[in-house]
Amino acid sequence: EIVLTQSPGTLSLSPGERATLSCRASQSVTSIYLAWYQQKIGQAPRLLIYGASSRATGIADRFSGSGSGTDFTLTISRLEPEDFAVYYCQQYGSSPLTFGGGTKVEIK
Amino acid sequence: QVQLQESGPGLVKPSETLSLTCTVSGYSISSGYYWGWMRQPPGKGLEWIATIYESGSTYYNPTLKSRVTISVDTSKNHFSLKVSSVTAADTAVYYCARERAWDSSGYFYMDVWGKGTTVTVSS
DSSP states (O other), X not given: OOOEEEEOXXXXXXXXXXXXXXXXXXXXXXXXXXXXXXXXXXXXXXXXXXXXXXEOTTOOTTEEEEXXXXXXXXXXXXXXXXXXXXXXXXXXSSSSOEEOOOEEEEEO | OOEEEEEOOSEEOXXXXXXXXXXXXXXXXXXXXXXXXXXXXXTSOOEEEEXXXXXXXEEEOTXXXXXXXXXXXXXXXXXXXXXXXXXXXXXXXXXXXXXXXXXXXXXXXXXXXXXXXXXXXXX
8 A cells, every 4th residue: 555645744824925745655656646635624625636747627727736756746836815725645556545644734 | 517415324323334325416427437435534534435437347445345335326327335334433524526547557536526424433
């Protein structure tokens, strides 16, 4: 099983700032098999990024994904008030599909 | 616009079987795509449970496989999940989702999610 470790656990930032979230895999993941989701309190997750860097339909271009091998990054270029949420990475290159533990982006 | 809605009992007794259904609207399940279930225990992260293709091909998380059955009913445009011998550890919000495969070599990411349904296991 591929274990995904996300860091930091919590990121305290102000609107307008840049957020950089990390997802590290316990073994190499082919980049096309890495996704990112956003989850707000009381809501279902929402797909942001798939294939490590492809934005899902309707996702703002301030969200970008990058990385390869065991290290992947989600960047939010300028935080908007609606971006404060929990973010999860997910690998789908091998079974079982696994998610990271999440990074909470909170208002500073 | 495709929408998914989970339904099922909110309370299940220990050792019994949890049964959930996900009704799909705005899209015919028989037209393709994969369909799956995830869960999220209170205050914790996400766990993939199982996935099914419209043809009936199934994929299970090995840690749950012995207790889980996923099925699809294309005539009702819904798919279902059963988890047997439940314990308190099965208490979670259960989500259904439409899943997509990048290619034939990998597995699935979730592009449309239901709102989730809370299941509590308690006597």
